[in-house]
Amino acid sequence: MAEKPKPAFLFCVCTGKCPGFEKMDIWDFINRVRLELPVAYGIIHPQLCEEDGDRYLESTLEKGSKVFIAGCAPAMQYKLFRDSFEKRELDIMSDLIPLDVRDMTTDDAFDKVANALKEHGYNVL
Numbered sequence: 001m002a003e004k005p006k007p008a009f010l011f012c013v014c015t016g017k018c019p020g021f022e023k024m025d026i027w028d029f030i031n032r033v034r035l036e037l038p039v040a041y042g043i044i045h046p047q048l049c050e051e052d053g054d055r056y057l058e059s060t061l062e063k064g065s066k067v068f069i070a071g072c073a074p075a076m077q078y079k080l081f082r083d084s085f086e087k088r089e090l091d092i093m094s095d096l097i098p099l100d101v102r103d104m105t106t107d108d109a110f111d112k113v114a115n116a117l118k119e120h121g122y123n124v125l
C-alpha cells in the first residue's frame with residue numbers, strides 16, 4: 001500500500017512575543033519536527049490570524065492535504081482559519097489538525113506533535 005502523503009506543519013508563534021512560548025526553544029522545536037517527524041515541511045509563521053497570514057494560507061494550502069498547525073487553542077484555530085480553508089476547498093474539521101503547544105517545553109511540544117501524527121496514521125519512527 002502506498003504511504004500516505006506527508007502533511008504540512010505550520011507553527012504560529014503569536015508575533016514571537018507571546019509568553020506562551022517562553023518555555024520552549026522555537027527553533028529547536030521546528031527543526032526537530034521537520035527533520036525527525038513525517039511532515040512534508042515545517043515552517044514558523046509570526047501571526048497566521050492576521051491578513052497576511054490569511055494570504056499565506058490561501059497561497060500555500062493544497063486541496064487534499066492535511067495541515068497540522070501548532071499554536072493556540074484548537075477552538076480558536078477553527079474560527080480563525082475557517083475562511084482560508086474554505087477558499088482552498090479544504091474541510092477545516094477534517095483537514096486541519098490544530099495543536100495547542102502554549103506553555104510547553106520543547107520536548108513536550110515535540111511529543112505532542114509526534115503523538116498527533118501517530119493518532120492520524122502517520123508512520124512515526
Ligand code: SF4
Binds near residue numbers: 012046049050071076
Ligand atoms: S493564530 Fe493563534 S497563535 Fe497564531 S497569532 Fe493568532 S492567536 Fe496567536
